[in-house]
Amino acid sequence: MRLVLWLLHGLVMRVAFALHLEARLDAVRRILHEAPLVDGHNDLPWNIRKFLKNQLRDFHFSEDLRGMSPWSRSSWSHTDLPRLREGMVAAQFWSAYVPCSAQHLDAVQLVLEQIDVIRRLVDKYPSHMTLVTTAQGIEEAHEAGLLASLIGVEGGHALGSSLGVLRMLHQLGARYLTLTHTCNTPWADCSIADEPGRLPNLGGLSHFGTLVVREMNRLGMIVDLSHVSVPTMLDTLRISRAPVIFSHSSAHALCNSSRNVPDHVLKLLAVNGGLMMVAFFPHFISCSESATLRDVAAHINHIRTVAGVDHVGLGAGYDGINITPLGLEDVSRYPHLLAELLGSGRWTEADLQKLAGRNLIRVFRDVERVRDRLREAGEPPVDERIPAEDVYGRTYCRFPET
Numbered sequence: 001m002r003l004v005l006w007l008l009h010g011l012v013m014r015v016a017f018a019l020h021l022e023a024r025l026d027a028v029r030r031i032l033h034e035a036p037l038v039d040g041h042n043d044l045p046w047n048i049r050k051f052l053k054n055q056l057r058d059f060h061f062s063e064d065l066r067g068m069s070p071w072s073r074s075s076w077s078h079t080d081l082p083r084l085r086e087g088m089v090a091a092q093f094w095s096a097y098v099p100c101s102a103q104h105l106d107a108v109q110l111v112l113e114q115i116d117v118i119r120r121l122v123d124k125y126p127s128h129m130t131l132v133t134t135a136q137g138i139e140e141a142h143e144a145g146l147l148a149s150l151i152g153v154e155g156g157h158a159l160g161s162s163l164g165v166l167r168m169l170h171q172l173g174a175r176y177l178t179l180t181h182t183c184n185t186p187w188a189d190c191s192i193a194d195e196p197g198r199l200p201n202l203g204g205l206s207h208f209g210t211l212v213v214r215e216m217n218r219l220g221m222i223v224d225l226s227h228v229s230v231p232t233m234l235d236t237l238r239i240s241r242a243p244v245i246f247s248h249s250s251a252h253a254l255c256n257s258s259r260n261v262p263d264h265v266l267k268l269l270a271v272n273g274g275l276m277m278v279a280f281f282p283h284f285i286s287c288s289e290s291a292t293l294r295d296v297a298a299h300i301n302h303i304r305t306v307a308g309v310d311h312v313g314l315g316a317g318y319d320g321i322n323i324t325p326l327g328l329e330d331v332s333r334y335p336h337l338l339a340e341l342l343g344s345g346r347w348t349e350a351d352l353q354k355l356a357g358r359n360l361i362r363v364f365r366d367v368e369r370v371r372d373r374l375r376e377a378g379e380p381p382v383d384e385r386i387p388a389e390d391v392y393g394r395t396y397c398r399f400p401e402t
C-alpha cells in the first residue's frame with residue numbers, strides 16, 4: 001500500500017511538473033512570437049561543403065535530416081528547417097567559416113564559396129528563408145514568418161590581409177567578421193595565445209588590425225571577438241567606435257577555456273554596449289564532455305549578473321560542435337532553455353525578449369548608426385596596406401584544428 005502511494009505520488013509530481021513546463025513553454029512561445037529569436041553562429045554551411053561539396057541539389061533542408069544520410073550518421077548535424085521552426089528561430093547568422101589550414105593559401109576563395117552556398121541555400125527555399133543584411137530586415141522577416149538568414153565570416157585570415165577583400169565581403173552581404181579563428185592572423189592574436197605555455201605573437205592587434213576594426217566600423221560590419229585572445233579583445237574594445245559581439249563564447253568564470261570571456265572583459269563589453277552570445281559547446285560550458293541545459297542557463301545568468309541583461313544573447317554553435325548539452329540537442333530546443341530561465345523567477349518576459357534577440361537587434365542598429373555618422377562625417381575608406389614584413393617577415397605557428 002505504501003509502495004503504491006509512493007509510486008502514485010511520484011506520478012502526480014511528474015504530471016504536475018510536465019503541466020508546469022507546458023505552461024512555461026506556452027509563455028515562451030508567446031514571447032518568441034513577439035520578439036525574434038536570433039542565434040549568433042551556426043556552422044551548417046561548412047557541413048554542406050564537407051558532406052556535399054556544396055552541391056545543393058543533394059541537400060533537402062525542408063526535411064527532417066535525422067532520417068537522411070549522411071546527416072543521420074553525423075554527430076555534427078543539428079539543423080534543418082523543421083527543427084528551426086520548432087525551435088522558433090527567427091534569425092540565424094550562418095557561418096562562412098574558413099579553416100586555418102587555408103591561411104596564406106586559398107582562404108579568400110573558400111570564403112567566397114561559403115558565402116555563395118549560403119546565398120544559394122536561401123534562394124532555394126524562398127518560402128522559408130530570406131537573406132537579411134540590416135537590423136530592420138530581421139524584424140521584417142520575423143513578421144513575414146521567414147527565417148532571416150544573415151552571413152558571418154569566421155576567421156580574419158579569410159581577408160588575405162586585404163581591406164579590399166573586407167569591403168567586398170561586406171558587399172556580398174557579410175555582416176560580421178570574427179577577427180580570428182584558431183590561428184593568429186598577421187594582425188590579430190587568437191585565443192590559443194592565452195593558453196598555458198603559449199606565447200603571444202603580437203599581444204593583441206597590430207596597427208593594421210586596428211585599421212581592420214576602423215574599416216568595419218565605417219562599413220557597418222559587426223566586429224566579432226569570439227576566438228580572439230584577451231589582449232585582442234581589450235585592444236578592440238578600446239578602439240572600436242561601435243558595439244562588438246562575441247558570436248559564440250561562454251563565461252570564463254564558470255569554465256576556464258581560452259574560448260571563454262573573463263569577467264573584466266564582460267564589464268568592458270557592457271560599457272561598449274556590446275553583446276555576449278552564449279555558446280552551448282560542453283567544453284565551454286562545463287569544461288568537460290557532458291553538460292546540461294541547466295549548466296548553459298548558469299552561464300547566461302552569470303553573464304547577466306556581471307554585464308547586465310542588455311548584454312547577453314544566444315550563439316549556440318550548432319553544426320560546428322559534435323557534442324551537445326543534455327536538453328539542448330539541436331536547434332529545436334531553444335524554447336526549453338528560455339522556459340528554464342522563466343521558471344527560475346529571475347527573468348521577466350521583457351528580459352527574455354532581450355536575451356532572445358532584441359539585444360542583438362539593438363547592437364546591430366547601433367553599428368548601423370555609427371556607419372551613418374561616419375558616412376555623414378565623410379570618413380574615407382582606409383587606403384593603407386598591411387606592411388609586407390607583417391605578412392611575410394614573421395614565422396607563424398600553425399595550430400592544430402579542433
Ligand SMILES: *[C@@H]1O[C@H](CO)[C@@H](O)[C@H](O)[C@H]1NC(C)=O
Pocket residue numbers: 195196256257258
Ligand atoms: C584551467 O584551470 C586548471 C586548474 O586550475 C588549469 O590546470 C588549466 O591549465 C586551466 N586551463 C586554461 C586553458 O587556462
